[in-house]
Amino acid sequence: MTTTDAPPARRSRRTWLREHSELGVSVLLLLLGTLVLTDALTMDVEITQRGPVGPRTVPVAVGTGLLAVALLLAVDVLRGGRGEAEGGEDIDLSEPADWRTVLLLAGVFLATAVLIEPVGFPVAGALLFWGSAYALGSRHPDRDPLISAGLSVTTxxxxNNLLGVPLPGGPLTGVL
Incomplete structure (x- = not known):
């Protein structure tokens, strides 16, 4: 059943949701702001604080800012405001989403999250870089794996060595 075959009430609801789709961003900002504020206000902080600014100050300010932006965006969208595309954007909004690319990227990220501990960052990172390049359209089977491995090992x-941020090395622990 297409949108033109849908009953008028359903079609008008879909049209309203499509015209006000930016409310989704507002809801996301509202949820994120609530999460940040909840986390900041339930933070376990020692009472001995020097000065007026403590560890809760920045998270509370960020959470409050997120809630304010969410509210202002929702009011603007409900009053008819719409974000305008950049002049340089070459995206055709009438085309459907490219779900194959989205699912490939999600699969690569999930595989990286699962594999990073057992095989280490160099191997999982190479998979992440190569898989992302493949999902986004690069088709150079001779060059892409080499560039991905180089990026991953360099990262x-x-x-690990220069910044002192330990990453799981897997089989390459101690080698690099």
Whole structure:
């Protein structure tokens, strides 16, 4: 059943939701602001604080800002405001979403999250970089894996050795 075959009430509801789709961003900001504020206000902080600014100040300010932006955006959208596309955007909004790319990227991210501990960052990162490039359209089977491995090993070495941020090395622990 297409939108033109739908009953008038359902069609008008779909039309209203499509015209006010930016309310989804407002809801997301509202949820995020609530999460940040809840986390900040339930933070376990020692009573001995020096000065007026403590560890809760920035999270409370960010959470409050997120709630304010969510409210202002919702009011603007309900009053008929719409975000305008950038002049340089070449996206055709009448085309459907590319779910194949979205699902490929989600699968690559999930595989990286599952594999990072057992095989280490260099291997999981190479999979992430190569899989993302493939999902986004790169089709160079001779070049992409080499660039991905180089990026992953370089990122691991910089974070682990230069910045002191330990990443799981997997089989390459101690080698790099």
């Amino acid at each position: 691991y070495a910089v974070f």
